[in-house]
Each structure stands twice: as structure tokens, then as C-alpha cells.
Amino acid sequence: MSSVDVLLGLQWGDEGKGKVVDYLAPQYEVVARFQGGPNAGHTLEFDGHKHVLHQIPSGIFHDGITNVVGNGVVLDPITFRRELTELDPFGIDYTSRLIVSDRAQVILPTHRMLDRAYEHAKGDSKIGSTLRGIGPTYQDKMARVGLRVGDLLEKDFKDRYCALRDRHARILDQHGFEFDITAEEEQFWEAIEVMRSLQITDTQYLINDFLRSGKSVLAEGAQGSLLDVDFGSYPFVTSSNTVSAGACTGLGVAPRQIGDVFGIFKAYCTRVGSGPFPTELHGEEGERLRKKGNEFGATTGRPRRCGWLDLPALKYAVMINGVTQLYMMKADVLAEIGDVEVCTGYTNGTGEIDHLPLNYDRDEWQTVSKSFPSWSEDIPADFDRFPSQLSEYIGYIESHVEVPITLVSVGPDRTQTIIKSRESAIEA
Numbered sequence: 001m002s003s004v005d006v007l008l009g010l011q012w013g014d015e016g017k018g019k020v021v022d023y024l025a026p027q028y029e030v031v032a033r034f035q036g037g038p039n040a041g042h043t044l045e046f047d048g049h050k051h052v053l054h055q056i057p058s059g060i061f062h063d064g065i066t067n068v069v070g071n072g073v074v075l076d077p078i079t080f081r082r083e084l085t086e087l088d089p090f091g092i093d094y095t096s097r098l099i100v101s102d103r104a105q106v107i108l109p110t111h112r113m114l115d116r117a118y119e120h121a122k123g124d125s126k127i128g129s130t131l132r133g134i135g136p137t138y139q140d141k142m143a144r145v146g147l148r149v150g151d152l153l154e155k156d157f158k159d160r161y162c163a164l165r166d167r168h169a170r171i172l173d174q175h176g177f178e179f180d181i182t183a184e185e186e187q188f189w190e191a192i193e194v195m196r197s198l199q200i201t202d203t204q205y206l207i208n209d210f211l212r213s214g215k216s217v218l219a220e221g222a223q224g225s226l227l228d229v230d231f232g233s234y235p236f237v238t239s240s241n242t243v244s245a246g247a248c249t250g251l252g253v254a255p256r257q258i259g260d261v262f263g264i265f266k267a268y269c270t271r272v273g274s275g276p277f278p279t280e281l282h283g284e285e286g287e288r289l290r291k292k293g294n295e296f297g298a299t300t301g302r303p304r305r306c307g308w309l310d311l312p313a314l315k316y317a318v319m320i321n322g323v324t325q326l327y328m329m330k331a332d333v334l335a336e337i338g339d340v341e342v343c344t345g346y347t348n349g350t351g352e353i354d355h356l357p358l359n360y361d362r363d364e365w366q367t368v369s370k371s372f373p374s375w376s377e378d379i380p381a382d383f384d385r386f387p388s389q390l391s392e393y394i395g396y397i398e399s400h401v402e403v404p405i406t407l408v409s410v411g412p413d414r415t416q417t418i419i420k421s422r423e424s425a426i427e428a
Contacts, residue, residue: 002214003259004032004207004251006244008221010317012233012271014297014304015264016329016409018043021058021220023414024262028218030210031059032068032203034250035240036222037107037137038079039130043412056083057220060097061090066210068203070219071103072240072250074137075149077191078109078184084194100195101203102150108161109184110168111136117177129273138239140164149200152192204252211257219247225263225317233360236275244321263323263403265314267331267393268340270304272297276360278367279307279343293333308341308369312354315401327407328397331390332416335377340393343367344400372396379410383420 007024009015025031038054053060055075057067069075087094111133118136119129129135140146147164151157172179210217221242226232228242240246244261248254268289271277281289286306289295295304318326334340345354345368352368375387386394386408394405406420 001257002211002216004211004217004219004247004253004257005260005262006219006221006247006258006321007262007264008242008244008321009224010226010263010265010314010321010323010326011224011269012226012275012277013222013224014270014272014295015224015266016043017221017264018053018058019329019409019412019414019417020262020264020327020407021218022061023417024218025059025062025065027216028059028065029215030066030068030207030217031057032070032207032217032219032251033057033073034070034219034221034247035072035242036238037074037132037134038076039132039134039223039238054083055080056087056094056098059218059220060087060092060094065097067094067098068207068251069098069100069104070203070207070251071101072246073101074105074107074134074141074240075100076107076133077195078187079132081187081191081194095198099199099201099203099206100149102148102153102200103202103204104149105137105141106147106149106151107133107137108147108165108168109181109188110165110172110179111140112184113172113177113179113181114168117172117175120177121175135239136168149195152196153200157192207251207253211253219251221246225321226313228320231320233275236273258322260324261322262325262327263318263321264327264329265317266293266309266329267334268293268309269307269313270295271307272302272304276362277305277307278313278346278360278362278365279310279341279369280305281307289333289337292337293330308343309397310343310367311397311400312343312345313356314397315354316356318401318403323403325407326398326401326403326405327409328394328405329409331408332377332379332410335375335379337374340372340374341369342372342393342396344370370396379408379418381418383408383418 009017043052059065060067114136115131115133223238223242225243227238229237289306345352346365348365372393373389375389408418410416
């Protein structure tokens with residue numbers, strides 16, 4: 001029986017998971033999404049084209065790979081239909097490559113309205129929601145009133161839909177939130193017909209059958225570990241479990257079936273929306289990093305907050321995920337940028353700690369940092385020939401988190417990916 005390898009982000013999302021899944025996909029026979037929804041944008045660039053996938057697994061562009069949308073995903077039919085349409089010019093036969101769990105929850109147009117109403121009600125305490133209806137959909141799931149993809153195939157689906165829509169309308173009225181979903185509702189029902197034409201099944205059986213037959217499976221996470229609802233910077237988090245344990249509940253596989261855990265992180269840190277960000281750079285310094293890294297959200301287009309690498313946060317994410325290999329993205333962005341800072345701990349004036357405090361407050365805590373010289377933009381496609389400054393940076397990170405960095409990305413295209421040789425990885 002084979003195992004499920006898991007690939008996920010170790011920061012606040014936007015680490016570059018889409019590119020890495022696309023790069024690794026040819027080594028697997030199945031790629032499966034296990035949580036999140038259209039709030040996550042996985043960007044892939046190859047053959048002169050840029051693709052942003054929100055709900056479709058990133059293995060969709062490869063022949064012979066089965067792509068599974070797991071039960072832990074919340075699915076927006078309107079966005080899903082749009083994504084499928086955008087694949088048409090590339091001749092992707094998604095009807096044969098794509099399978100959707102009948103247990104995945106469905107995002108209704110009124111879920112989006114609820115998201116807006118809830119965020120507006122928070123006032124200055126907004127968490128920075130993408131307003132895609134993710135949180136309200138997970139709320140309905142936990143309240144046991146949500147609709148699942150399998151319900152689309154039932155004769156009384158429209159009645160179930162209307163009952164939940166009317167329930168949402170009553171809540172919106174209580175918030176004094178005026179809305180009109182006429183246009184969205186029309187798109188919703190058109191998208192439902194497209195959904196019904198896809199392969200919908202009990203994917204937990206399917207995934208386990210794949211494993212029993214020896215097929216290789218890669219689980220693809222969305223968002224990042226520091227946005228996990230249990231282990232992230234609560235309450236500024238997403239509504240699902242983004243850590244490796246979420247692959248078990250989001251796909252229906254046993255913990256003992258988890259194999260390698262590939263953790264992706266940027267050579268620096270970024271964050272979209274509100275919430276603590278210990279190493280955030282403000283003003284001209286932050287803007288320079290943002291522009292050089294093209295740090296704007298793939299889903300929302302919002303400028304990302306930028307800052308230096310936070311080692312205590314990275315080590316924490318490695319620990320809770322059981323990471324076996326680290327993949328460092330955007331090493332090229334820090335090239336020739338001047339001194340590079342790395343956060344090694346936090347202090348509140350009475351002592352220094354190297355672990356994440358429950359509530360990080362800039363007024364109480366300050367970061368402790370170490371400086372490194374930046375490296376040349378000429379980065380050879382060989383770990384052994386990296387600029388010495390980059391090798392020193394990588395070595396310092398590895399010594400602190402005690403996990404080898406086996407992949408370094410130096411650009412957005414799938415060809416701009418450098419893998420450490422097997423011999424070098426074992427030595428590390």
C-alpha cells in the first residue's frame with residue numbers, strides 16, 4: 001500500500017504552492033486538494049502562459065494524472081465553472097482528469113453576502129476576509145445545515161437550496177444588510193448544470209483504492225500553516241485546517257498513510273489582510289521588497305505585506321506539520337537587495353524566546369535579528385555552485401529548523417526550479 005505525500009505552505013499563504021505542485025506532478029498519478037476554496041489562488045507559469053487555479057488541483061495540466069477535489073474543500077460552482085472555461089483554450093480534457101467529492105460543501109451566493117455582512121460588522125477588527133463566502137460555508141458545515149456536492153444529484157436539491165438561501169436571508173435582514181443576488185443566482189444554476197456533468201463520487205473510497213493499488217498520491221494544501229484555524233494567528237486565520245493533519249480529514253485517509261511532507265516557504269515573509277506580522281517592513285523598505293517580488297494577491301490583487309524571514313514561526317510550522325523536506329521559494333528576490341535580515345527570536349525586555357507567543361503584539365514584543373549579505377543574481381542551477389552568501393543563508397535556516405532544504409526556486413516559471421541532488425540531500 002502506498003502513502004500520501006503532502007505539500008503545503010508554512011507561512012501565511014502565497015508561498016508558491018501552485019508552481020511546486022505543477023513541477024512535482026509528473027512524479028505522481030493522483031493530485032488531490034484537501035481544504036480551502038476559491039480564496040486560494042495557485043499560480044502556475046509555463047510555455048509563456050500564466051494560470052491561476054483557485055479550486056482545481058494543480059496537476060490538471062498533465063496527461064495521465066487524476067485530479068481530486070476532496071471532501072474538505074468548499075466549492076463555489078460559479079468560480080469552478082469559470083476555471084473550467086479558462087482551461088478550454090488549452091485543450092484540457094477535465095471531464096476525464098477531474099473527480100469531485102460528493103461530500104465537499106457548496107458555496108451559495110448568499111454565503112458571499114454573509115461574508116460581507118460579517119466582515120462589515122467587525123468594523124476596525126476586520127480579519128481581512130477575501131469575501132468569497134468561505135467562512136460562512138464552513139460555519140454551515142459545522143452547524144450541519146450546509147449543502148454538499150452530492151446533493152446536486154438529488155431530485156429535491158432546489159428545495160434544499162431555497163431553504164438554506166432563505167435561512168441566510170433572515171440572518172442578513174437581522175444585520176440590516178441589503179443585497180440582490182438575482183444575477184449571481186442565475187449564474188449559480190448554470191454552473192450547477194456544469195457541475196452535474198462532472199465525475200462526482202465518494203472520493204474517500206477512491207483515494208484509498210488508489211493507495212491499495214500502489215498509486216502515488218500528492219495532497220495539495222491551500223493557504224498556509226500560520227492561517228490554520230487551530231494553530232495559526234487566531235482570530236486572523238482561515239476557517240479550515242491547513243496543516244498536514246487536514247489531509248487526513250480532508251481526503252479520508254488514515255494518519256499512518258501520510259508519507260513525505262513537503263513544506264514550502266519564501267526566502268522572506270508575506271501576508272495578506274490583517275493579523276500579527278512580527279518581521280513586517282514598512283515604508284520604502286517594504287515597498288521595495290513588494291515590487292521586486294511582485295507581491296500582489298493572485299485571488300484578490302491586494303498588495304501583500306512584506307517582511308524578513310521569521311525563523312521561530314518557520315520552525316513552529318515545521319514541527320506541527322512533521323515536515324520532511326523544505327522548499328524555498330523566491331531566492332532570486334533577495335539577490336542584490338542589500339543586507340538580508342532573519343528573525344531568530346522575540347524579546348519583551350525581560351527575556352528572549354524562540355517560540356511563537358499566543359498573542360504577538362508589537363507594543364509588547366520586538367524581534368531579535370541576524371544579518372546576512374545578499375547574493376548575486378547569477379544563481380547557477382546547481383546547489384554546489386550557489387553563491388557562498390546564498391549557501392550560508394540556506395545552511396543557517398537548515399541548522400535552526402533541522403530539516404533539509406532540497407528545492408530552491410529562482411523564478412516563476414516551472415523551469416526556474418533547482419533540486420538538490422539525492423546525495424547532497426542525504427548529507428544535509
